[in-house]
Amino acid sequence: MTRPSPRRRLPALAATLLLAVATYLVAAAPPAAAAEVLLSQGKPATASSTENAAFPATAAVDGNAGTRWSSAFSDPQWIQVDLGVAATLTRVVLTWETAYARAFTVQTSTNASTWATAYSTTTGTGGTQNLTVTGTARYVRVNTTQRATQWGVSLWEFQVYGDTGTSNPPTNGQLSYAKPGTASTSQNDGACWECTPDKAFDNDPATRWATSATTGWVDPGWISVDLGATANITQVVLQWDPAYATAYQIQVSANASTWTTIYSTTTGRGFKETINASGTGRYVRMYGTARSGPYGYSLYEFRIYGTGGAPVAPPAMPPDPVFPATNLVWSDEFNGAAGSKPDGTKWTIDPGTGQNNELQYYTNNNNANMDGAGSLVIEARREAAGGREYTSHRMNTGTKFTVQYGRIEARIRVPKGNGLWPAFWMMGADFLTGRPWPYNGEIDIMEVLGRNTLEGYSTLHAPQYNGGGGYGQRYAAPGGADFSGGFHVWSAEWDSRGIRFRVDGVEVFYASKETVESTRGPWVFDHPFYLILNLAVGGDFPGPVDGTTPFPARMLVDYVRVYK
Incomplete structure (x- = not known):
């Protein structure tokens, strides 16, 4: 059985800030420019x-x-x-x-x-x-x-x-993947586990190199990579942790001893920096001379592009879907007989307590049944179980089905009532093999708070933006509808460039990979994810239940579908 998801949610202050964001109404859909x-x-x-x-x-x-x-x-x-x-x-x-x-x-x-x-x-x-x-x-x-x-x-x-013409590096010619790195110092402790030089060259945006907290929070600090053979460098891409360099040089060398500077700045801004610089050498180094704060230097990714070297090809990525995607690759229509349980070949039941100070205990199927009319009913009840005063249900496809890219959608009717918190979301599948949240990534396609069913939320969570600082959007139901008044279709159109969130076909939020990398931090969503449905009760985000909250409360799911 999979572990309960460590889903963190918005504290009151962050929720207040989000309420300052005006309703996202699409006047003209943004183009899907890469x-x-x-x-x-x-x-x-x-x-x-x-x-x-x-x-x-x-x-x-x-x-x-x-x-x-x-x-x-x-x-x-x-x-x-x-x-x-x-x-x-x-x-x-x-x-x-x-x-x-x-x-x-x-x-x-x-x-x-x-x-x-x-x-x-x-x-x-x-x-x-x-x-x-x-x-x-x-x-x-x-x-x-x-x-x-x-x-x-x-x-x-x-x-x-x-x-600007320089935002995207070339899709081929990466010379630094899986190459050996060295650094002035590196960290490997509870605060930054395995933050060693090789992590900057692994094409994994959730891992990073960092200078040692014991000896390395000083200037200068550096990290270098051995490309394996002489190369002609054309571009360097740095994806910084908040511990970034405000002043640094990109240097090349034939022997890792004598270095030539091919780029220098004293106005480094952190996040993602794409540097078009020319040089020749076997070794490439980021040499930091001024830090952004009291900490050291840290890079999620340090990528070198050009020709020559001895490149190792990174693992191939799946092709991007062409939207609107129409090839149905997985679905559950919930057409079982009344009282029948979720399909065990498609879903893993996820019993236990929730997070975020939630009040429910998720039971093993007792709170999920088909209604005989084509819908799954997830029911929250006021009853004691597992040391909690309420029961509900959570289920996922983690060991049955994962997906990378496509259109993921569900037709759902949410309940109304203070403290109710229905959700349709996805977790990075590497969570099941030990990668902790939020490094695995979380994609919240739909969250609605029962206290205000006129609005919904779509949010991304990653190492540098999660919980109350998640990257997302609060939006009104299209046409001013009440989400609890009927079924609505929530979908995410996801490819290597970003994720477009829609409700009833209307785009409510676009998360551009380039924008996120340039303004928030690494994009950790280019790998398989699994699907989750649940109905939480209480907690930091939805607030408490009260005497007006109806129990039993029911979340109805007409279908879940995945298209490529």
């Missing part, structure tokens, strides 16, 4: 005015949904961001505060002087607007001409997406 990256976060921003010092232009590009730019109370107004380099633009996402613009344009420029209009409206509705734009530009501006309120205009977030 290299689409969030370009604007942390970049210089200016504005025509600010309401006061608490609402600067930079607050709209800081990635914090709880801070905002707000203008003076007059028309017109503008806010612009300097992307730093010319980029091929794909979309702009505007998350308005209540003080939104009814009429505005999105403008682009190569010089911050001559502007072209990429989008225009006189009927803006506020909320979150996801706008398709095209063209090449370094500067992007939102120019408002009519306010919708007596106040100014205000944006929680002003996000510009596109491709």
Whole structure:
């Protein structure tokens, strides 16, 4: 029997911050560009005015949904961001505060002087607007001409997406995979288990090298790789841990003794850095001279691209599906007779207690039955078991079926009631072989809180973004529906570029791999996952049950399907 999932959830503060995020309504679906990256976060921003010092232009590009730019109370107004380099633009996402613009344009420029209009409206509705734009530009501006309120205009977030041409490394020519590494020091203890140099060259974004906590939190610090033979280096990709270098050099050597610098910076920003640099050598080294904080240096990935060397081909990845995927590869339609149990050839029952201070005990099938009308019923009851006051059910496909990439969907009707927490989600299959959460990765396709069934959540969890800091989106039910009022289809379209989450066919959140790597941390979702259904009771995220919570409470699942 699989271990209960260590699913961590949002504490109250993080939930409050998420509630500041406006409803994600899709005005124009983003293109599935392979290299689409969030370009604007942390970049210089200016504005025509600010309401006061608490609402600067930079607050709209800081990635914090709880801070905002707000203008003076007059028309017109503008806010612009300097992307730093010319980029091929794909979309702009505007998350308005209540003080939104009814009429505005999105403008682009190569010089911050001559502007072209990429989008225009006189009927803006506020909320979150996801706008398709095209063209090449370094500067992007939102120019408002009519306010919708007596106040100014205000944006929680002003996000510009596109491709700078250097965001994606080549798909072949990787020279560093499985090559021996050495470092100034390395760590291997309870705080960072097996954080040795080889982990930066294993193509596993959940493992990392780190300098020793005992002797290595000093400058300089370095890690090098032996490519096995002389190579012509064209590109280096660094995926940093939060312990990154603000100043470092990329160096090459023929003998690991005399080094030549081919790239140098004093403005390292961490996260994912893609460096186009040319050099020749058998050895390549990252030589850090200034750390971002009190800790040492740490890299999840240190990849070298070019020609020559003695490359070892990384394991082949499965091909990306073509969406909409239509080849059904696995399903459960739950068409059994009334009272029959989940199919044991497809599902493993997961009894035991939950996490996150949940109140239920998951029983071995007692709380899951077919209703005879084509649905599985997962039922939460007020009854004692396993030292808990409530029972419910959790089941997974872990030892029966796993999937990497495709469209994963379920048609579900959720219950309403304080403290109820239905979910349809996936866990990285390596959790079953000992990799701890969140290093295995978690993909929450659907979570709904019974206290507010007008909204849902889709979230990713990984080493650098998990629990209350998970990367995700709160969204309203399409068309203003109540999720508890009927069945709805939640789906995830997942490939090597990211995951698109949809409800009833409407996109509610897109997690771009490039954006996540460039702004949050490593992407740990390119490997097999298994499926999970459960109904939790109480806990940190949904809050407590009370006298109004209906028991028994029922989560109905019409089907679960996986398409390639």
